[in-house]
Amino acid sequence: MSESRSPIPVVLLAGFLGSGKTTLLNHLLRRNQGNRIGVVVNDFGAIEIDAMTVAGQVGSTVSLGNGCLCCAVDVGELDDYLDKLTRPEARIDVIVVEASGLAEPQELVRMILASDNPRIEYGGLAEVVDAAEFGATRARHPEIDRHLAIADLVVLNKTDRVDAAAVERLRTEIGELCGGTPVVETRYGRIDPALLLDAALRPGPEDAVRPLSFEDLYADAYDAEHGHDPGHDAHLHTAYESVSFETATPLHPRRLMDFLDTRPPGLYRIKGHVDFGACDPRNRYTVHAVGRFLRFHPEPWPEVGSRATRLVLIGSGLDTGGLRARLGACALRGDAQDVPDERSMWGVLRWVPGDADGPEGWEEPPGPGPSGAEGRPAGADRPDPPRAAPVPG
Numbered sequence: 001m002s003e004s005r006s007p008i009p010v011v012l013l014a015g016f017l018g019s020g021k022t023t024l025l026n027h028l029l030r031r032n033q034g035n036r037i038g039v040v041v042n043d044f045g046a047i048e049i050d051a052m053t054v055a056g057q058v059g060s061t062v063s064l065g066n067g068c069l070c071c072a073v074d075v076g077e078l079d080d081y082l083d084k085l086t087r088p089e090a091r092i093d094v095i096v097v098e099a100s101g102l103a104e105p106q107e108l109v110r111m112i113l114a115s116d117n118p119r120i121e122y123g124g125l126a127e128v129v130d131a132a133e134f135g136a137t138r139a140r141h142p143e144i145d146r147h148l149a150i151a152d153l154v155v156l157n158k159t160d161r162v163d164a165a166a167v168e169r170l171r172t173e174i175g176e177l178c179g180g181t182p183v184v185e186t187r188y189g190r191i192d193p194a195l196l197l198d199a200a201l202r203p204g205p206e207d208a209v210r211p212l213s214f215e216d217l218y219a220d221a222y223d224a225e226h227g228h229d230p231g232h233d234a235h236l237h238t239a240y241e242s243v244s245f246e247t248a249t250p251l252h253p254r255r256l257m258d259f260l261d262t263r264p265p266g267l268y269r270i271k272g273h274v275d276f277g278a279c280d281p282r283n284r285y286t287v288h289a290v291g292r293f294l295r296f297h298p299e300p301w302p303e304v305g306s307r308a309t310r311l312v313l314i315g316s317g318l319d320t321g322g323l324r325a326r327l328g329a330c331a332l333r334g335d336a337q338d339v340p341d342e343r344s345m346w347g348v349l350r351w352v353p354g355d356a357d358g359p360e361g362w363e364e365p366p367g368p369g370p371s372g373a374e375g376r377p378a379g380a381d382r383p384d385p386p387r388a389a390p391v392p393g
């Protein structure tokens with residue numbers, strides 16, 4: 001990977017003590033989709049033996065065959081560790097920060113957003129909830145409501161410990177607390193890793209024909225030891241649908257933003273890149289959405305290869321035909337009445353994190369103008385990235 005790669009997403013994993021964060025983290029490490037995951041654990045005391053087995057010696061930075069790096073830090077040290085993990089030689093694709101069960105996730109979100117490390121970007125907050133303990137925990141710790149309100153994805157874990165009616169009640173209760181944020185039910189943190197990790201885009205020689213890695217061995221050994229039923233994952237996967245969308249016709253930025261602003265709650269994940277044609281002929285826009293979280297990154301088109309929009313959408317209960325049709329309707333129609341004007345990109349640019357210089361060929365959006373003319377997208381009540389593109393009107 002070269003230095004000009006996209007920023008490394010930093011995904012926050014939060015949730016009350018014992019809700020299943022470490023279990024979920026271990027699941028991600030085992031099913032890492034080929035990503036090299038940098039792990040920051042925010043509380044030494046909270047580390048389960050499983051995490052230590054995967055990540056090696058906690059308290060130092062270690063590198064294993066699968067590229068997992070693990071550090072135990074307090075919040076004040078976070079920036080230092082992010083610096084270490086984002087050194088190009090670490091070749092990390094995504095960083096997961098497991099917050100202590102007692103942490104205020106807002107603080108960690110703020111720290112990541114305020115970091116002046118140019119190689120990272122905030123990748124969203126996943127809040128893990130213990131289905132069996134939620135009521136009692138909430139009664140004792142009303143701040144949980146605040147955590148849920150800023151989450152981008154809620155993982156309703158330990159559903160094996162309650163009956164179906166309770167799961168439904170929890171869904172309603174949590175839904176009221178967190179608005180349109182998607183809620184994914186699971187046991188033992190076994191979410192579809194694609195919800196938080198992209199399939200690695202690293203066709204390096206070491207990955208082309210890859211020998212069996214530590215990770216493969218670990219995953220197999222773990223499954224055998226924990227009586228993991230591969231059928232369970234199969235079942236899990238059938239609960240998710242994935243929709244691919246590809247078109248060589250550029251998209252109208254305003255219509256795409258309308259689509260994103262009204263995306264259905266079951267649509268947990270969107271990734272890929274978008275061609276906005278003449279609106280920005282030099283750059284394609286990589287898009288990364290986790291739940292309500294949304295970011296665009298302009299990056300120069302590769303010199304070779306055809307230009308196209310390529311998106312993958314993952315979720316459950318999706319109307320796949322309807323989604324494809326709606327995305328298809330975002331494509332420019334090619335008639336004189338359907339030409340984006342200079343303001344059309346503003347809705348997209350407000351979701352581009354600030355970068356001192358911007359990627360090559362990228363220009364500041366026009367503005368600032370009177371705010372709100374384009375409407376703030378859903379989830380805009382979350383902290384904005386520092387140095388964000390000016391909010392245009």
Ligand SMILES: Nc1nc2c(ncn2[C@@H]2O[C@H](COP(=O)(O)OP(=O)(O)OP(=O)(O)O)[C@@H](O)[C@H]2O)c(=O)[nH]1
Binds near residue numbers: 019022046
């Ligand atoms: N029954 C059941 N137990 C679970 C599930 N997920 C995790 N556990 C167990 O719950 C306990 C706590 O899980 P952890 O992953 O350590 O929770 P945590 O949120 O990291 O805990 P802290 O670091 O202390 O905040 C462990 O014994 C797990 O094996 C689940 O879905 N069902």
